[in-house]
Amino acid sequence: GQQLNQSPQSMFIQEGEDVSMNCTSSSIFNTWLWYKQDPGEGPVLLIALYKAGELTSNGRLTAQFGITRKDSFLNISASIPSDVGIYFCAGQEDYKLSFGAGTTVTVRA
Amino acid sequence: DSGVTQTPKHLITATGQRVTLRCSPRSGDLSVYWYQQSLDQGLQFLIQYYNGEERAKGNILERFSAQQFPDLHSELNLSSLELGDSALYFCASSVSGNSGNTIYFGEGSWLTVV
Numbered sequence: 001g002q003q004l005n006q007s008p009q010s011m012f013i014q015e016g017e018d019v020s021m022n023c024t025s026s027s028i029f030n031t032w033l034w035y036k037q038d039p040g041e042g043p044v045l046l047i048a049l050y051k052a053g054e055l056t057s058n059g060r061l062t063a064q065f066g067i068t069r070k071d072s073f074l075n076i077s078a079s080i081p082s083d084v085g086i087y088f089c090a091g092q093e094d095y096k097l098s099f100g101a102g103t104t105v106t107v108r109a
Numbered sequence: 110d111s112g113v114t115q116t117p118k119h120l121i122t123a124t125g126q127r128v129t130l131r132c133s134p135r136s137g138d139l140s141v142y143w144y145q146q147s148l149d150q151g152l153q154f155l156i157q158y159y160n161g162e163e164r165a166k167g168n169i170l171e172r173f174s175a176q177q178f179p180d181l182h183s184e185l186n187l188s189s190l191e192l193g194d195s196a197l198y199f200c201a202s203s204v205s206g207n208s209g210n211t212i213y214f215g216e217g218s219w220l221t222v223v
Contacts, residue, residue, distance in 0.1 A: 035214075042111065042199050042214030043152070088152065095165040097142075097212060099152035 006089050006100025013079050014108050021087060021103040022073040029091030029098075032065050032072040037086045037102075046087075047074070081107050112136065113215035115200050121221045127188040130218045134181055134202030140164070141183040142203075142212065143175055147196040158183055159205070190222045 006023045013019050023032070031050055035043035047058050049065035049072060056063055062075045072091075076083055084107050089100040112135035122128055134141050143155040145168075154167035158177035169175075172190075177183045187194060197217045203210040 033212075040216070042113070042201075042216045044111070044214070045211055048211060090152075092212075095140075095157050095159075096154050096167060097144075098154065101151045 004089060004091055004098055004100040006103055008103055009101065010104040010106070012106050012108060013083075015079060015081060017079050019076040019079055019083070019105065020073060021089075022071060023089035023091075023100045024071040025091055025098075026070070027091070027093070028069040029093050030069075031092035032063070033090040033092060033097070034061075034063050034072070034074045035088045035090060035099075037088065039085075043088055076105075079105075079107055083107055111213040111215060113200055113202050113213050115198075115215040115218050117218055118216065119219045119221075121223060122190060124190055124192060124222055126190050126222075127186065128190065128220065130185040130187070130198050130200075130220070132183045132185070132200030132202075132215060134183070134200075135213055138202035138204055138213070139181065140203045140205060140210070141177055141181070142201040143169075143183070143185050144199040144201065144214075145196050146199060146217070150196075152199075155185070187220070192222050195220055195222045 034046045037043045047063040052069045054065040060077045086102045090097045114133040116131045140159045142157045146152045155169040157165040175185045199217045201212045201214045203212045
């Protein structure tokens with residue numbers, strides 16, 4: 001499948017801090033998605049981006065679809081303890097989702 | 110709760126055996142996807158069905174097969190199991206399977222091969 005490079009691989013953040021993670025790909029995607037996975041759960045969709053250059057917010061989350069359609073970033077503002085988890089980016093082309101390796105976020109209280 | 114139901118939640122079986130994982134998509138969703146999540150490979154797309162027919166194939170081994178039934182539930186069959194098949198298997202569903210449709214994931218089925 002497609003290779004998505006997601007970074008950073010993990011991060012420790014202080015409660016209240018802003019967080020940023022990104023994904024890049026060598027291929028173009030029509031849709032970029034950001035998921036969060038909690039232990040023992042399936043990935044839950046956070047934000048979907050459908051147009052190059054699109055900037056979308058969902059509460060404290062903001063994501064952007066890169067102009068080249070080969071990258072996306074996710075920002076979490078004012079992090080709280082429940083932001084802990086693994087965040088995955090995914091690029092969608094036709095019927096398939098290709099996932100990044102995930103960013104593990106741990107919040108220091 | 111995403112509305113996608115998977116059974117069983119946990120399964121332990123021996124090498125060489127065969128198992129079947131079951132998925133019920135969200136009400137109204139016609140498309141079902143199967144993904145495998147392992148520590149070393151991450152989340153990998155296996156196969157997609159739409160309204161009973163196979164639509165796309167990903168990194169699915171020949172020992173694995175899937176089908177979607179007229180009532181739209183799906184089963185993933187894993188045979189001649191190997192230790193490396195131990196993973197979390199997710200089912201997901203969407204309305205039509207086209208780009209832009211939100212894909213909802215189930216909670217997964219943990220398979221341990223011993």
